[in-house]
Amino acid sequence: MPELPEVEVVRRGLETWVAGREIASAEVLHPRAVRRNTGDLADLLVGRTVVSAERRGKYLWLPLQDAGSPVEDALMAHLGMSGQLLMIEPKEPAEKHLRVRIGFADGGPELRFVDQRTFGHLLVSPLSVRPSRTVPEPIAHIAPDPFEESFDDAEFAIKIRRRQTGVKRALLDQSLISGVGNIYADEALWRARLHWARPTETLTGKKVAELLAAARSVMTEALGEGGTSFDRLYVNVNGESGYFDRSLAVYGRRDEPCPRCGAPVRRDAFMNRSSYSCPKCQPRPRNGRW
DNA sequence: AGTCGGCCCTGCGAGC
DNA sequence: TGCTCGCAGGGCCGAC
Numbered sequence: 001m002p003e004l005p006e007v008e009v010v011r012r013g014l015e016t017w018v019a020g021r022e023i024a025s026a027e028v029l030h031p032r033a034v035r036r037n038t039g040d041l042a043d044l045l046v047g048r049t050v051v052s053a054e055r056r057g058k059y060l061w062l063p064l065q066d067a068g069s070p071v072e073d074a075l076m077a078h079l080g081m082s083g084q085l086l087m088i089e090p091k092e093p094a095e096k097h098l099r100v101r102i103g104f105a106d107g108g109p110e111l112r113f114v115d116q117r118t119f120g121h122l123l124v125s126p127l128s129v130r131p132s133r134t135v136p137e138p139i140a141h142i143a144p145d146p147f148e149e150s151f152d153d154a155e156f157a158i159k160i161r162r163r164q165t166g167v168k169r170a171l172l173d174q175s176l177i178s179g180v181g182n183i184y185a186d187e188a189l190w191r192a193r194l195h196w197a198r199p200t201e202t203l204t205g206k207k208v209a210e211l212l213a214a215a216r217s218v219m220t221e222a223l224g225e226g227g228t229s230f231d232r233l234y235v236n237v238n239g240e241s242g243y244f245d246r247s248l249a250v251y252g253r254r255d256e257p258c259p260r261c262g263a264p265v266r267r268d269a270f271m272n273r274s275s276y277s278c279p280k281c282q283p284r285p286r287n288g289r290w
Numbered sequence: 291a292g293t294c295g296g297c298c299c300t301g302c303g304a305g306c
Numbered sequence: 307t308g309c310t311c312g313c314a315g316g317g318c319c320g321a322c
Contacts, residue, residue, distance in 0.1 A: 003315065032299080058316080081316060082300080117299045119316060165293065171291085174317075181315055216293085233316075248310075251315090290294080294322085305311085 002079045002087035004145055004179030006242065007058050010085055013237030014053035017087045018062065018104070020109060025103035030090050032118040033099035036138070038091045044124040045075065045102065052134075057145040058177025060085075061136050069153050074127050080119025087237045088114045102204045116233065116272070119193065138219065145179035148214050160200050166289035168196035168275060171215070180215055183228055186251045186276045188215040190258075196275045197288030221247065251274040256278040 002010065016029055026042040028034050034041050037193055051063040051071055061074040077085060086095075087109040094101075100113040100251055128137040132150035144151040148279040156177060163170050171185045180188070189196055191214035192207065203211075222228055227242030235241050245252070249259050258278035268275045270290070 005313080078316085080299090081314070115299095116301070117314085119299065163292085169294085172316085183315055228315080271294090273316095292322105294320105296314105296319090298318090299310105300314100303322100304312090304313105304317085 001081070002058065002227070003004060003181035003184050003242075003246070004057060004147075005217075005222035006229075006234050007055055007079065007179075009236045010079070010229045011053045011055040011060055012079065013087070014060070014062065014085065014111075017237060018050045018108065019052050020049065021108070021231075023102060024105040025101075027101045027103075028099070028147055029094075029101070030115075030118060032101040034123070035123055038125045039124075041100065041122070041124070041201040048073075049172060050075075053144075056133075056139060056148065057134055057142060057174055058181065059136070059139050059142070059178075064124075064230060064284070072126060073124060074136050076111070076123045076125055076138065078120050078240055080117065080121070081276055082117040082233045083113065083115040083120030084235055085237055086232075086235070086239060088112050122125070128192060142174045142178045143176055145175060146212060146218060147179075147219075150152075153209065153212060156212065157205050159206075160208055161203055163200040163287070166196060166201050167194055167198045168270065169290065170200050171211075172271075177215075179219070179248075182273055182275075183248070184215060184219055184222070185250045187218045187249060190250045190276075190278060190282060191218060192279050194282050195277060195288065196270060197280040197290060198285050199287060199289045202285070250278060252276065 007093045023045045026045045034060050048064040051065050061076040063074045065071050067219040090110050095114045098114045099115050102111040125136045127134050128140045160170050171180050192211040220246040225242050225244040229241035250265045254263045255264045256281050261280045263280040266279050
């Protein structure tokens with residue numbers, strides 16, 4: 001699925017293409033795409049104007065304005081494993097996995113939610129005003145992502161070292177740090193020379209700082225390349241894919257040489273998916289944790 | 291309360 | 307060619 005850099009690419013596109021436009025229609029083609037809504041999507045959206053495009057971690061949302069009223073709700077999106085938000089001319093034929101289409105009063109390009117695996121969804125929800133930041137209520141419990149002002153490095157270090165788990169599982173826990181998924185977790189761990197099963201309680205403060213710096217640098221570089229894509233499943237709002245997969249050190253590179261030491265990259269099964277690491281740079285710890 | 295496994299889906303490529 | 311299997315970038319929920 002799109003992780004933080006890919007979602008940020010989509011957010012930027014949405015900001016350009018839908019901010020300031022009034023919604024005129026909403027059509028749901030697959031119920032799973034709107035499964036968390038309590039009402040009819042069109043009833044919730046039509047007549048409201050998109051204010052901007054916001055993001056925390058892997059979640060996107062479009063704050064909605066009713067004429068003359070304060071902004072209290074947002075259309076939130078999570079892309080899941082295969083979701084895309086595309087700007088398409090209304091006359092263009094439907095994509096095979098088109099789930100929702102949202103039209104605008106100006107008759108210009110419509111917003112289409114296309115999602116092969118239907119893990120993603122759209123949800124209209126109230127915004128929750130917090131001292132640090134206003135976010136949609138359903139994601140008020142997830143942590144800031146490491147590019148937000150409100151992300152507190154020292155607090156993160158304390159929290160992760162209190163966990164009784166493996167460092168990769170902790171990195172993927174969106175309530176501890178948001179935005180990091182399987183690809184960037186593996187890449188950040190490789191940069192910080194940490195094995196994925198390293199018990200979090202054995203991490204030093206210095207190592208946690210290194211890991212955070214690695215996560216930030218790899219995601220910043222990926223954003224600069226337009227994100228990571230192995231196929232056509234991840235694209236920006238214009239349907240273009242990024243190139244960062246060419247810059248990955250270990251992810252998806254089983255048996256290829258580690259760019260640092262040349263040892264063949266190893267793949268381990270992990271939480272029903274994969275973990276890639278260098279056996280020399282990232283030795284398996286004794287008493288490793290999943 | 292914190293931790294962890296199972297499960298929600300569809301499609302694609304590898305191997306037989 | 308056609309089947310089955312394993313795998314895919316996530317997160318929610320229930321069981322301990």
